[in-house]
Amino acid sequence: MKHRPGNNEQAYWLILSQDKLVKLDGQSCLTERKWSELSFISTYADEVIKVGEYRQRNCYVIDLGQEVLDQQNIELINLRAALMSEALDAFNILARAWQVALFLRTHKFCGQCGSRMEAVNWELAMHCHRCQHRCYPRISPCIIVAVRKGEQILLAQGAHHKEGMYSTLAGFVESGESLEQAVHREIMEEVGIKVKNLRYFASQPWPFPHSLMMGFLADWDSGEIQVDGKEILAAEWFDFDKLPLTPQRFSIAGQLIGATTGL
Known part of the structure; x- marks a missing residue:
């Protein structure tokens, strides 16, 4: 599920901060860049998640959780505003990225025994190694x-x-x-x-x-x-x-x- 991108891979990125999407330099929330050009979030490299493809390139999401970025040329917008401002073909990837991030945020601990859960590498799921309870995104x-x-x-x-x-x-x-x-x-x-x-x-x-x-x-x-x-x-x-x-x-x-x- 998690994916560490190569520095020179040209891809689309969605960055989440709190309950907002990050817009860089007044451009789209779906920013097309190389990972090496996102140095201000380099500490999150191990948290990168591939959520699909957009316009024939990989699309990744990085959830910064509650961190507030102290960075110039950054705007935070809510999901509904983002959906209204982006191209129509971006709807599905935006929706998926948001729901994946929400799932991971709300399943850090097992709902059955309370232990910390870990992401499953080969599918979108969280697993508890103590009681073997596995969770998938809610629909x-x-x-x-x-x-x-x-x-x-x-x-x-x-x-x-x-x-x-x-x-x-x-x-x-x-x-x-x-x-x-x-x-x-x-x-x-x-x-x-x-x-x-x-x-x-x-x-x-x-x-x-x-x-x-x-x-x-x-x-x-x-x-x-x-x-x-x-x-x-x-x-x-x-x-x-x-x-x-x-x-x-x-x-x-x-x-x-x-x-x-x-x-």
Whole structure:
């Protein structure tokens, strides 16, 4: 899992500090450099982790933990801002790097016996040599669904949305539940309606903090909107040509809205 890069290897690097990504010299968070050009973090050479490839080059992540860099020309930005500012093809590698770093941060000690855990060299896992407990990165399945009624789409304002933002309905899959059952349950719980003609759309890893979003399209069947007032503060049927502020298209919510409205 860990990888000590050669000094002259040209690669893409992601550097994490606290809960932010490091942007060097006002450039991209995915900085293309040789390891020898990153001397200010040379003490972390043994902590370098390969998280995949980006634009036909290896991509590595270095997690500085809680260290605060005392370095000029450095900017710290949060993950959501980074995702919005980077190229669309960078989404998956950014999401993976963040989730890998979070996994390693939160599994330093065994959840079964409390002993210190060690990284497994040949797979992404942490292992306890005392009780043989092995952990893998957590992935939380979520459904997200765009509901259509004639030439209108159902959009809702969640409790955690920024002011004025409306999006599609979403929720976590519960134990023992199929994806389809989760869709019907979440929609009924949050807005009190029934849907039909459920069909799969696409999936997207969503690093907030470790979700896998599975998108669906559906049609309204029956019922009137009644928001739960907890998860959902407001919900309405919007004409396709009169949409409110909605998520950007890098997100699966934005893609679902686009597929439904044709916009």
